[in-house]
Amino acid sequence: MSGETISQMVGRLLDGRATARANVEAALSRLTEHGSYNSLISTCEQRALQRADQIDQSLRKEPGRAGRLAGVPFVAKDNFLSFGAPTTAASKMLRNFQAPYQATVIERLEAEGAICVAKSNLDAFAHGSSTENSDFGPTLNPHDKSRVPGGSSGGSAAAVALGSVPFALGTDTGGSVRLPASFCGVVGYKPTYGLLSRFGVVAMASSTDVVGTLSRSAGDAALLVDVMSGRDPHDATTLDRPSDLRYKGGLRPLNVGLIEEFMGPEVDPAVKAAIENTCQKLARMGHRVNKVSLASLPLALAVYYIVVPAEISSNLARYDGIRYGYSAPRAASLEATYGLSRDQGFNAENKRRILIGTYVLSSGYIEAYYQKAQTVRTKLINDFKAAFKRFDFLIGPVAPATAFKLGQNTKDPLKMYLTDVMTVGASMAGLPAVSLPAGSDPAGLPIGAQLIGPQLSDGKLLQLAQDMEGVN
Amino acid sequence: MSKVTPEDIQKLAQLSALSVSRTEAEHLARDLSAIVGYVEQLAAVDTAGLEPTYQVTGLQNVERPDEVTDYSDLRHGLLDANVPNLRPDGHIGVGRVLK
Structure with missing residues (x-):
């Protein structure tokens, strides 16, 4: 598991020790070499090489005007609309879908010289925790091919862990x-809800969906959010950039509060x-770590x-076999077409979630399930608010155990x-959180530590994460 | 604990515009019973005096200028790539929906 960070790669380009084309070719060849992990759905080779040549050309003309991500190849989860390859969301429903425009975050990365080289595997429509729900086969864990990479951004995480892209x-x-x-x-970073535009991202649950990054360092995550954040007229939920984002x-x-509910038997x-x-490391760095209880977090x-x-059942109503996406060839009536x-077009997990959503929104159940859940959500948010009166950040594991076996x-x-x-607590409250490598279990499988902060504390959160990377 | 039956699944499938086979309905009834059984723990939570939260950042009435944007270049790409039966006159061929 090696590979360069973004800043190392941009540094080599500016020194004249690399070209954008060489970066893209090397990334594509590493991705091909690691093909057996099935981290990708498609590559954007032709468009990526064209963009690389353009970037190399303009660098020769105006070396002083290189973007902050000049010539850096990256992979986008295949639920981001992008040019150069289909956007499938890993679903049969969108197998041949060609995006007519690109996601705002992809446009912003490209404006700084980054190059999308491939689209990565996911659970279809991002419904899953293991990438096994992909209609294009599961991605395998880079540390143990018999295990899952986690999900739903499993292809993206595997591609970074394998050293294919920074x-x-x-x-x-x-x-x-x-x-x-x-x-x-x-390193996996989930920003404050609304900090990054979702325009051009296949919608799953609009009240918690965020764009996030997988990278080799927290410093790279900070650079990426700096490049991508800010209001987008096409996504009315986007927030103004906080002044201390960088x-x-x-x-x-x-x-720092250690979440008691996450350290049970x-x-x-x-x-x-x-x-x-990790808590001892924070203490050695001069921070104070104490236990904190968030009673409603297990809910x-x-x-x-x-x-x-509920939100999935609504967002996936647009796939009707008429407007775009898969259409059943032998349907005899409009109802049959739907x-x-x-x-x-949908797989078993997609259907399961649509049906649960329809169930909890049904007349007679909506108060008991949906409204009740949204009210418990308020209780959860209040618990977080109370904790952040005493603590700057919260810490705990990302998951109760390391990667599980495929099929388990x-x-x-x-x-x-x-x-x-x-992980769902921070999502329901719209809080920023980061997963940091924190060692491995006796079998050599990685363990992640999760830091959670109040809304819009992203800059400080990623600074703390960077400081921690420098300490043993 | 609520028990979701295969008949419930057929009703939900109809509401969701999904076709579900009999075997599938049986599997889904089992899955949904377990999931609904799990989420039902919320019924016991005291939420007196609390309002529901539908969005977490408190934004209200976000507006943008009411200006025309020209998407004609996009429309071209969208139609060519994504419409299987695009006719030379620019119309889209679709299946018959009326008897």
Whole structure:
């Protein structure tokens, strides 16, 4: 597991020791070499090489005007609309879909010279925690091919962990960046809700969907959010950039709260030990770590699996076999076109979530399930607010255990859902969180530590993460 | 604990514009019963005096200028690439929906 960070790669380009074309060719050849991990759905080779040549040309003309990501190849999860390859969301439903425009975040990365070289694998429509729900086959964990990479951004995490590209884009609705980062041993950053535009990202659950990054360092995550953030007229939920997004200068001693609810007897001892080590590291850095209890945090998963399917059932209504996407060829009537196209285009997990969503929104159930969940969500947010009165940041594991075996949870959807138990809280409250490599278990599988901050503390959160990378 | 039956699944499938086979309905009924059973723990949570949260950043009435944007170049790419039956006159061929 090696590879350069973004800043090292840009440095070599500006020194004249590399070209954008060489960077792209090397990335594509590494991705091909690691093809057996199935981290990709497609490559954008032709467009990537064209863009690389353009960047090399303009660098020769005006070397002083290089973008901050000049010639840096990256991979985008295949639920980002982009040119040069289809955008499938890993679903049969969109197998041949050609994006007519690009996601705002891709446009902003390209404006600084980054080059999208491939589209990565995910659970279809990002519905999953293991990347096993992809209609294009599962991605394998770079540390152990018999295990899952986590999901739903499993392809993006694997591509970064394998050293193929310095960073990848993912999306995080309930942990889909943080969990695969933890299982694959890379940095996974989920920003404050609304900090990055979702325009051009295939919608899953609009009240928690965020764009996130997978990278080799927290410094790279900070650079990427700096490039991509800011209001987008095409996404009305976007926020103004906070002035301290690019945090400068050292951090005074911070109060960090260790979440008690995440350190119970059900958590793998190796995971607990890794989190305790991380807390000791924070203490050596001069920060104060104390236990904190968020009583409603264990309820977050139940809230999540009501609210999110409800929003999924609404967002996926657009796939009707008429406007775009898969259309059943032999449907005899309009109703049959809807029913058969959706039956054949969606996989079992997509259908399960649509049906749960329809159930909790049904007349007679909406108050008992959906409204109740949204009210417990308020209670959860209040618990976080109370904790952030005493603590600058919270810490805990990303998941109760390390990467599980392929097929281990596919027969039991509820067991699969429980994988997200430690990540959904920050999602339901719109909080920024980062998954940092924190050692490995006796089998050599990576463990992630999760830091969670109040809304818009992203700059400081990533600064703390960077400081931690410099300490043993 | 709520039990979701295969008949419930057929009803939900109809509401969701999904076709579900009989075997599938049986599997889904089992899955949904377990999931609904799990999320039902929220019924016991005291939420007296609390309002529901539908969005987390408190933005209200976000507006942008009411200006015409020309998407004609996009429309071209969209139609060519994504419409299987695009006729030379620019119309889109679709299946018959009326009897």
